[in-house]
Amino acid sequence: MSLPNNRMTAIVCYGPEDYRVEEKDRPSPGPGEVVIRITACGICASDCKCWSGAKMFWGGDNPYVKPPVVPGHEFFGVVDEMGADAASHFGLKAGDRVIAEQIVPCDRCRYCRSGSYWMCEVHNIFGFQRDVADGGMSDYMLIPRTARVHVIPPELSLEDAAIIEPMACAIHTVQRGDIQLSDVVVIAGAGPIGLMMVQVAKLKTPKKLIVIDMVPERLALARGFGADITINPAEADALKIVQDATDGYGCDVYIEATGSPSGVVQGLSLVRKLGRFVEFSVFGKETTVDWSIIGDRKELDIRGSHLGPYCYPIAIDLLSRGLVTSKGIVTHDFAFADWDEAIKLANSLDSIKVLMKGGG
Incomplete structure (x- = not known):
């Protein structure tokens, strides 16, 4: 049964594992705002961690998630x-296919005013x-005036359009690695964004691209996307393989995309002295490492990567x-x-990227 024009279907988060399909009022735009009819919305690993009750989303006196909220x-x-x-503010017209970046910058803090909007001090992210x-x-969504909006060409497939956000994150992460032609690069974690990182890193034409994951099907995809070596650490010695590929020194760049504390410990072992360690993942729990490796033993360059600015x-x-492709x-x-x-399904190893599809 169809809903009245002023109503819509939405998923609403009330707390960990308490997400409900509800009927809600359809949003109306104020000055400088846009309402879009949703075509598709992917389920991110961070959505899964939020649904599962990860501490980073729900812990402390001021939890990051402010329910009830549409994720x-x-x-x-x-x-x-x-x-x-x-229309003039965003350069849009009715019927345009669009995407808004995941952060809604305040445009007032020191980071926004200096151009580093993705590190906005207020830091409102869509869906949290x-x-x-x-x-x-949800069927419809309000885009605030300070959002960063981009037009999607009509020829782009639904699936490709649906991965623009994670692909932007993958690009930013690879850029943070400052990959050179002579570099041996290790990407740990062949989930959706890890596989996108593989594609982007291959475009940088490193000397060798190595991918680590424990799911054979994902390693096969990584090889199809250009990985020179794939490693299942449950079956092979990752340290030996990386050392053999680098004359015993270790990789030049290690990109951590596993979301597991073991991926951090592994990376500090695999990366060479004076190497670059890029941390992308959102973790479900705290990570403990021997911090002296970073300074006293290897003098590593540790770089974070956040969003897709x-x-x-x-x-x-x-x-x-x-x-690159979906x-x-x-x-x-x-x-x-x-x-x-x-x-x-999204929170299991039986899928890679799961989409929720609307009618837009």
């Missing part, structure tokens, strides 16, 4: 309605804080030219009403 930050859709001045930034797991146009361009990564899709089934 979802890997969305795209079609411009449905615009408030006053929104109620009212300010409801996410894309300035990388959305690059992601759209690479996808449009077929240099093929093999997007494995399942569900209607919003089937959330319970979708999150359980």
Whole structure:
């Protein structure tokens, strides 16, 4: 049964493992705001950790998640309605396919004003804080005035358009690694974003690209995307293989995308002295390492990677030219009403990227 024009279906987060499919009021745009009709919204690993109750989302006196909130930050859709001045503000017209970056910058803090908007001090991310930034797991979604919005070309497939956000994150992470032609690069974790990192890192043409994961099917995909060596650490000695490939020195760049504390410990072992360690993952629990490795033993360059700043146009361009792809990564899709089934599959090793599909 169809809903009235002013109502919509949405997934609403109330707490860990308490996500409900509900009927809600459809948003209306104010001045400078846009309402989009959602086409698809991916389930991210951070969505799975949030659903599972990870401490980083729910711990402490001021938890990051502010329920009730509509989750979802890997969305795209079609411009449905615009408030006053929104068309000129964003450079949009009705019917455009668009994506907004996952952060809603305040545009007032020192980071926003200096151009580092992705590190905004307020730091509202779509899908985690109620009212300010409801996410894309709904029929319609409000895009605030300070959002960063990009137009998606009509020829881009639904699946490719749905991975623009994680692809932008992958691009930013690879850029943080400052990969050189002579580098041996290790990417640990061949989940959805890890597999996107493999594709992007291959475009940098490193001397050798090594991928580590424990799922054979994902390692096979990594090889298809250009990995020179793949390692299942449950079956082979990753340290020996990397040392054999580097004359005993270790890799030049280690990108941590496992989301597991063991991936950090492993990386500090595999990376060479004066190497670059890039940390991307969102962890479900705290990680403990021998910190002296970083300074006294190896003098490592430790770099974080957060979101996909300035990388959305690059992601759209690479996808449009077929240099990177969603093929093999997007494995399942569900209607919003089937959330319970979708999150359980997304939170397992039986899928890679799961999409929630709307009607846009």
